[in-house]
Amino acid sequence: MKVQVDATGQLRTAAGWGETTVELEDGTTLRGLLERLAANTGALRPHLFDEEGRVQPSLLLVVNGAAVAGGAGAAAARLADGDRVSLMPPVAGG
Amino acid sequence: MSTARNTRVEPETKPAAEDRYAWQQDVTGFGAEGQARLREATVLVSRAGGVGGTVAVYLAAAGVGRLVLAHAGPLRLDDLNRQILMTTAGLGSPRVDIAEQTLASLNPEVAVETVPANIDAENAAALVDRCDLVVSAAPLFSERLAMNAAAVASGTPLVDAAMYDMEARLFVRETASDPCLACLYPADPPQWKRRFPVLGAVSGTIGAMAAVAAIQVLTGMPRPAAGRLTHLDFTTLTLRQVAIAKRVGCCVCGTARPV
Numbered sequence: 001m002k003v004q005v006d007a008t009g010q011l012r013t014a015a016g017w018g019e020t021t022v023e024l025e026d027g028t029t030l031r032g033l034l035e036r037l038a039a040n041t042g043a044l045r046p047h048l049f050d051e052e053g054r055v056q057p058s059l060l061l062v063v064n065g066a067a068v069a070g071g072a073g074a075a076a077a078r079l080a081d082g083d084r085v086s087l088m089p090p091v092a093g094g
Numbered sequence: 095m096s097t098a099r100n101t102r103v104e105p106e107t108k109p110a111a112e113d114r115y116a117w118q119q120d121v122t123g124f125g126a127e128g129q130a131r132l133r134e135a136t137v138l139v140s141r142a143g144g145v146g147g148t149v150a151v152y153l154a155a156a157g158v159g160r161l162v163l164a165h166a167g168p169l170r171l172d173d174l175n176r177q178i179l180m181t182t183a184g185l186g187s188p189r190v191d192i193a194e195q196t197l198a199s200l201n202p203e204v205a206v207e208t209v210p211a212n213i214d215a216e217n218a219a220a221l222v223d224r225c226d227l228v229v230s231a232a233p234l235f236s237e238r239l240a241m242n243a244a245a246v247a248s249g250t251p252l253v254d255a256a257m258y259d260m261e262a263r264l265f266v267r268e269t270a271s272d273p274c275l276a277c278l279y280p281a282d283p284p285q286w287k288r289r290f291p292v293l294g295a296v297s298g299t300i301g302a303m304a305a306v307a308a309i310q311v312l313t314g315m316p317r318p319a320a321g322r323l324t325h326l327d328f329t330t331l332t333l334r335q336v337a338i339a340k341r342v343g344c345c346v347c348g349t350a351r352p353v
Binding site: 013050058065086090 | 145231234259261280284325336338
């Protein structure tokens with residue numbers, strides 16, 4: 001399956017792209033997508049996971065326009081072909 | 095061929111003080127009542143930089159009663175690409191002093207109180223508790239989260255405005271039923287860097303949007319930003335909103351229940 005991914009904020013800077021298409025095995029979870037992105041681009045890992053390997057608690061994950069309920073803890077949600085995932089890290093520029 | 099112009103000149107009269115706000119009182123849903131509510135309001139803005147300074151400009155222009163500006167330190171040259179309350183002549187002077195002068199020249203009817211310190215867990219409650227609304231625009235999450243905690247504790251509406259590079263965000267918590275900033279950012283994110291890429295026009299845009307949101311909350315106008323994260327992306331010139339749920343077990347707003 002293919003999912004569309006867009007990155008904002010410091011994630012966009014670290015990734016070097018704003019949008020990309022990722023091909024995944026059917027049934028891949030949101031966390032699985034994040035693992036794939038971190039494996040492809042090492043600079044993304046600290047923005048996606050903390051030192052214990054948990055999804056960063058202040059990373060807002062949005063699937064098809066809706067924030068994933070429960071925040072990063074709900075990264076077990078399974079993705080489907082055609083899903084659009086937005087990765088929105090915290091921003092505080094003033 | 096020249097044409098004679100009708101150049102009728104109106105007699106000069108001294109404008110009445112209320113003329114300052116005449117055009118905005120024509121705004122749908124605002125009116126004289128909105129003006130009166132704004133005049134009675136006290137708003138805390140932290141800090142007075144690219145975002146917060148723009149908020150302060152528009153709140154002062156609109157006739158908010160009292161502005162409390164919190165920002166530590168002297169003006170530096172590398173502030174001036176975005177901090178529109180500041181002036182080159184003010185380099186080296188305390189930022190809040192320059193901001194106060196600029197705002198006084200724009201609208202002397204607005205009382206401006208300066209706090210030459212940044213918000214922290216120690217001073218947040220004392221500052222927030224006497225305000226009707228707080229605008230969070232500091233470059234550090236520790237300051238934003240301290241303001242949020244004080245705002246939640248006192249039931250004070252909070253407008254959080256932020257930017258990074260060519261993106262900007264707006265988040266509004268008005269009532270206890272809305273998620274708070276800690277629902278969105280439960281911890282101080284370790285990746286955030288104090289220095290961020292910024293065009294002054296981007297920080298000014300979200301500052302102006304935050305001023306609109308503040309005026310909407312203070313005057314009872316429709317408040318489309320409440321409870322949502324509004325994200326503005328200048329690379330695609332798109333704006334989107336994401337509904338944010340209260341975080342179960344939020345350590346600040348606390349009473350969240352699974353939905």
